[in-house]
Amino acid sequence: MGNRGRIVLLAGFLLAAWNLRPALAGVSPLLTDIMGDLGLTPAAGGAITTVMVLCLGLLGPLAPALSARLGLDRTLLVGLLLLAAGVLVRSSDGLAGLYGGAALAGAAIAVMNVAMPGLVKQHFPARVGVVTGIYVSCLVAGAAVASSAMVPLAREWGWRTAAASAAVLALVGALVWAPQAFRPVSRGGASARRGRYRALLRRRTTWVVTAFMGLQSLTFYVMLAWLPTIFQDAGLSAEKAGYLLGLTNLAQIGATLTVPIHAGRARSQAPHVAAAAVxxxxxxxxxxxAPATLPWLWMIVLGIGQGASIALALLIITLRAPDPASVTALSAVAQSAGYTLAALGPAAIGLIHQFSGGWTVPLLAGLGLCVLQLGFGVRAGYPGPLGSIAGEHAVAEATPSPRSPGP
Structure with a gap:
């Protein structure tokens, strides 16, 4: 593949990464309009996002099944097209379309989430850290841009058009990625896929990586859901609370862009994971x-920690398996369990807040989860034998690939 082909490949991959969050992040800013138009209760409105996050957890295993039949490149194209369809259905009339479209979009994002680390391993094996950092930065930036753009779009064109705008981005991504998707591919059989999963589920490293992925997702979604409310209860205005949440997202972009580059060059990612958790x-x-004292500083610190954590979790998934198919299988297990756990976190913290009457106990519970994240993350960060998930070698040492010129 020539330089032009590599540039198109990277551009299509990063456009796909940009599509991983707008359909999710764009719901919250429109929720008041959606509930008012359709007569939904707050619980029914919140269920739109809940359906999508649950799909991220429950439907991730579709990606290895699809990639075994279609190849990873075509699986990503299918994900982009399904995402566009789901977003459009979600923006149509009726509750069936609203929730059915949300489920379809969530399924598409689940497939894409799981496929991305395998695609990094397949197309950029010598630049795993660099490409992981760039793609996670695109993921975070896509969420931030979507959150900021939805209200102005809805004010001008209505919430349905604003929500449907995410489909345009998905279709552009599909168009750019299509030439790569239609290249010849080799596909593994169903028996090899079953053997890969059996071997994968028997290995301790799989569950350590899964626990780390789940815990960092949980601690992230807890703060994403409740930070504005915590700040408002501490006496800050709703507007300032929103700005502070946005500041956290900006800090995450900086961390996701830089940390994987350094961590990907190191033999062990444990020190980076420990620093992010701390x-x-x-x-x-x-x-x-002290929520109302120097809150901007706390949000920068929190954003750096959380941005580095998600980037490291995805980097470790890519580094700990020996080949793209094995990375995809490990990604399916880790992300499915992780997002299922993350979907339960905000509701659990809300219940603790309701019964405790304040934020002290919920935040102490969150700190406890951070301690667990630290423990599992440090263990996942040490290079060790994941073994051959594909059953081709007795042991595969998970170490970063040597550096070479970029894509």
């Missing part, structure tokens, strides 16, 4: 102790 814990503790 920063997340400092952010939690500061919000607990």
């Amino acid at each position: 920063l997340t814990m400092v952010g939690y503790a500061a919000v607990l102790i």
Whole structure:
């Protein structure tokens, strides 16, 4: 593949990464309009996002099945097209379309989430850290842009058009990625896929990586759901609380762009994981102790910790398996369990807040989860034998690939 082909490949991959969050992040800013138009209760409105996040957890295993039949490149194209269809259905009339479209979009994002680390391993094996950092930065930036753009779009064109705008981005991504998707591919059989999963589920590393992925997702979604409310209860205005949440997203972009590059060059990612977890814990503790004192500083610290954590979780998934198919299988297990756990976190913290009458106990619970994240993350960060998930070698040492010129 020539330089032009590599540039188109990278551009299509990063456009796909940009599509991983707008359909999710764009719901919250429109929720008041959606509930008012359709006569939904707050619980029914919140269920739109809940359906999507649950699909991220429950339907991730579709990706290895699709990639075994179609190849990873075509699986990503299918995900982009399904995402566009789901977003359009979700924006149509009726509750069936609203929730059915949300489920379809969530399924598409689940497939794409799982396929992305395998695609990094397949197309950029010598630049795993760099490409992981760029693609996670695109993921975070896509969420931030979508959150900011929805209200102005809805004010001008209505919430349905605003929500449907995410389909345009997905279709552009599909168009750019299509030439890559229609290249000849080799596909593994169903028996090889079953053997890969059996071997994968027997290995301790799989469950350590899965626990780390789940816990960092959980601590992230807890803060995403409740930070504005915590700040408002501490006396800050709703507008300032929203700006502070946006500041956290900006800090995450900086962390996701830089941390995987350095961590991908290291033999062990444990020190990076430990630093990210500690920063997340400092952010939690500061919000607990002094939410209205220097809140901008706490949000920068929290954003760096959380952005680095998600980037490291995805990097470790890519590094710990020996080949693209094995990476996809590990990604399916880790992300399915992780997002299922993450979907339960905000509701659980809300219940603790309701019964405790304040934010002290919920935030202490969040700190406890951060401690668990630290423990499992450090263990996942040490290079060790995941073994051959594909059953081709007795042991495969998970170490970063040597550096070479970029794509």
